[in-house]
Amino acid sequence: MSDFSKAAFTSTYRYEHIALKSSVTFSVVGGGFGLTTVTIPHNLGYKPYFKAWYTYGDGKYYRVWSGTGSYNIDGNGGQIDNVNVTTTNLIIAIDNFGVPAISGTIYYRIYAEPLQ
Numbered sequence: 001m002s003d004f005s006k007a008a009f010t011s012t013y014r015y016e017h018i019a020l021k022s023s024v025t026f027s028v029v030g031g032g033f034g035l036t037t038v039t040i041p042h043n044l045g046y047k048p049y050f051k052a053w054y055t056y057g058d059g060k061y062y063r064v065w066s067g068t069g070s071y072n073i074d075g076n077g078g079q080i081d082n083v084n085v086t087t088t089n090l091i092i093a094i095d096n097f098g099v100p101a102i103s104g105t106i107y108y109r110i111y112a113e114p115l116q
Contacts, residue, residue: 017112019044023105026054028078028094030101035081038106040090047085047115052092052108054080064092064106078102085115 020042028034042048052064056078064080082093090110096102 016049018109019048019112020110021108023107025103025105026094027101027103028096030096030099034096034101036094036096038092038094040092040106040108040110041088042090042110043088044110044112045087047087049111049113049115050085050090050108051111052083052090052106054104054106056102056104061107064108 022040024038024040026036026038028036053061054064055061064083078099079095079097080092081095082091084091090108092106094102
């Protein structure tokens with residue numbers, strides 16, 4: 001039997017085991033203030049650890065994180081307003097502040113590990 005006591009990584013544990021991964025498109029109306037909420041079901045029964053990125057088709061990917069610091073980071077006037085994970089869904093709210101309509105894709109990975 002092997003001694004894994006000094007191993008930095010071992011397959012004995014579920015390091016970032018991906019339970020679900022995919023992508024979903026979104027669009028936010030232009031003009032005034034637009035808000036779109038993207039709901040991604042996972043139905044794991046607990047709040048899982050997740051990672052998500054988005055793109056507006058300009059070839060650049062941005063990490064999904066919320067707050068005013070995310071406003072216009074991609075030059076399109078959009079902002080990730082809120083990110084929340086529940087025991088059944090990953091919910092991402094996207095705002096558009098008076099600029100033309102925006103659309104893009106959210107890529108996500110939902111892991112088997114619970115959110116710490």
